[in-house]
Amino acid sequence: MQLGKRAGLRSGKPMRDVFGEALLSLAQENPRVVVLDGDLGNSTKADMVRKAFPERYFNIGIAESNLVGIGAGLESCGLIPFLTSFSSFLLCNAYDQIRLAVAMSNANIKILGSHGGITLGKDGPTQMGIEDLALVGGMPTMVILVASDPTIMHKIVHGSAQHTGPVFIRSSRVVMPFIYPEDNCPFTIGKANVVKNGDDLTIIACGIMVASALDAASELAEEGIEARVLDLHTLRPLDKETLLRCARDTGAVVCAEEHLLHGGMGANVARLIAESHPVPMRFVGLRDTYTDSADPADLLVKYHLTSQDIILAAHQALNAKEKIS
Amino acid sequence: MVEHTYDKGEWTSITRDLRLDILEMTTRAGSGHPSSSFSAVEIVTALYFGGVMRYRSHDPHWPERDRFILSKGHAAPLLYAALSRAGYFPHSMLEKLREIDSPVQGHPVKDMLPGVESTNGSLGQGLSFGLGCVLGGRLTGKDFHAFVLMGDGECQEGQVWEAAMAASHFKANRLIGIIDYNKYQECGPIDREMALEPLRAKWEAFGWRVEEVGGHDTEAVISKLQRLRKEPEKPGLLIAHTVKGKGVSFVEADYIFHGRALSPEQAAKARKEITSCS
Numbered sequence: 001m002q003l004g005k006r007a008g009l010r011s012g013k014p015m016r017d018v019f020g021e022a023l024l025s026l027a028q029e030n031p032r033v034v035v036l037d038g039d040l041g042n043s044t045k046a047d048m049v050r051k052a053f054p055e056r057y058f059n060i061g062i063a064e065s066n067l068v069g070i071g072a073g074l075e076s077c078g079l080i081p082f083l084t085s086f087s088s089f090l091l092c093n094a095y096d097q098i099r100l101a102v103a104m105s106n107a108n109i110k111i112l113g114s115h116g117g118i119t120l121g122k123d124g125p126t127q128m129g130i131e132d133l134a135l136v137g138g139m140p141t142m143v144i145l146v147a148s149d150p151t152i153m154h155k156i157v158h159g160s161a162q163h164t165g166p167v168f169i170r171s172s173r174v175v176m177p178f179i180y181p182e183d184n185c186p187f188t189i190g191k192a193n194v195v196k197n198g199d200d201l202t203i204i205a206c207g208i209m210v211a212s213a214l215d216a217a218s219e220l221a222e223e224g225i226e227a228r229v230l231d232l233h234t235l236r237p238l239d240k241e242t243l244l245r246c247a248r249d250t251g252a253v254v255c256a257e258e259h260l261l262h263g264g265m266g267a268n269v270a271r272l273i274a275e276s277h278p279v280p281m282r283f284v285g286l287r288d289t290y291t292d293s294a295d296p297a298d299l300l301v302k303y304h305l306t307s308q309d310i311i312l313a314a315h316q317a318l319n320a321k322e323k324i325s
Numbered sequence: 326m327v328e329h330t331y332d333k334g335e336w337t338s339i340t341r342d343l344r345l346d347i348l349e350m351t352t353r354a355g356s357g358h359p360s361s362s363f364s365a366v367e368i369v370t371a372l373y374f375g376g377v378m379r380y381r382s383h384d385p386h387w388p389e390r391d392r393f394i395l396s397k398g399h400a401a402p403l404l405y406a407a408l409s410r411a412g413y414f415p416h417s418m419l420e421k422l423r424e425i426d427s428p429v430q431g432h433p434v435k436d437m438l439p440g441v442e443s444t445n446g447s448l449g450q451g452l453s454f455g456l457g458c459v460l461g462g463r464l465t466g467k468d469f470h471a472f473v474l475m476g477d478g479e480c481q482e483g484q485v486w487e488a489a490m491a492a493s494h495f496k497a498n499r500l501i502g503i504i505d506y507n508k509y510q511e512c513g514p515i516d517r518e519m520a521l522e523p524l525r526a527k528w529e530a531f532g533w534r535v536e537e538v539g540g541h542d543t544e545a546v547i548s549k550l551q552r553l554r555k556e557p558e559k560p561g562l563l564i565a566h567t568v569k570g571k572g573v574s575f576v577e578a579d580y581i582f583h584g585r586a587l588s589p590e591q592a593a594k595a596r597k598e599i600t601s602c603s
Contacts, residue, residue, distance in 0.1 A: 056464070058460065066456075073460065076454075077465055
């Protein structure tokens, strides 16, 4: 599996390593940053901070509810806690604690949900976060960020600490290619990045699906179809202006996400577009299913989350667009 | 800086005033948890008016303040009454309990009113928060204590025991839990619905220093809490044996008042009982 190969993207790093490095550099810059771990620091790579700043690192053990509550107490002392674990364990085990102590309290807490999506692979669906974005979407005060490449992961981690209030960051275990130059990329919370221009349709994606969208766009270009590709790194607040401009400019939209379609990125984008400027839309994502435990590449094929699935959806959206015009 | 010290003789009038506040607030709102609030009146009096906690009501975010976390968030009327009488906000605010556009919410929401430290109402969450405060104090060089008031039925929540394990692990001696052990939960007597005993032995097995007290003897509660404050290593727990609905005979006699306000007629009777008791 080499995402972004078709689009000529350079291979990146496992995103968990990138997260660990980003968190460490943030902790070096900001002494108020503290890290809470649910005994998975060697998987999330939050433990890079443990080695450098043991006094600011708390392994709470395998007790996510307690982890969230302790984080909220630390926050009330003026610290900036990063709560780290698999996104499924944090959100599914400790949803109510996050709801009261973080979201309802509007606390300045950052949550790193690692191993989002299905590409953690062989450990299987008990460990996967395929509903994490829907769950965190149920918390009105929570900013929701999804990293699509190593460069933007650094921006997201640092940007989340500059934002006062609750932030959820979704990361993955897999290697993601560089969408952006290695040293810099545009990042403003709530401002989507256009990563490829085009006027025939817009592919809106987040996470690993941005690289697949660029692969799809390269192949579509060979057919003479110019697709615009949007990295929707912020799911809340949604970038209404850019999304509606893309709908107006291109007249057709494909949404692609490594998440259940029910309650995910596409559902929220569709609500916005349907409300203000309806255009034909198609959706790539998980359709009401848990997955097997298998190699990530095999899973992406079986559950229709590849660039080929995006291309198919693009043709369907374009056909619908032609019928209207 | 306001240091709140009250004479022994004043505690009786404070507990009477708090009970009257709770009665008026919940009767006016037509809902709330009067009996769960009544049972912890002396505990909260000890904390805020008995010299146990240090705080500055005019500076609610004073970094050195002791923290009070009402984990049994349904006793919010008691918290609001105590905070207003401690000077955090005007007493007239209490009339706004459970009203539209009012910060005096049915259950406490962090920072919505001065002195409200955390959001509680879904049970079992306060002890973890208190532990986080203590760890945060340790990290930032502050020596404050965190007091967490829990319900007895609340100890059925698993998170309480996660926090109990962790507090002992972190040697959080500045964390003090208090259980308002009134022996009833929403649907009936605890020993019938979901038994807690042996409660003391469980906490001791988790590494806590445990004290027990008659929870309506303000002076005794103060003395036990002061003793736990001095504990050098272990987190402290005070099991306060209380009576649900304390202060109003017909509320004490019927656990149905857990989540029910009194009717105006019942309130009139209750008012007489509370006022005559001094």
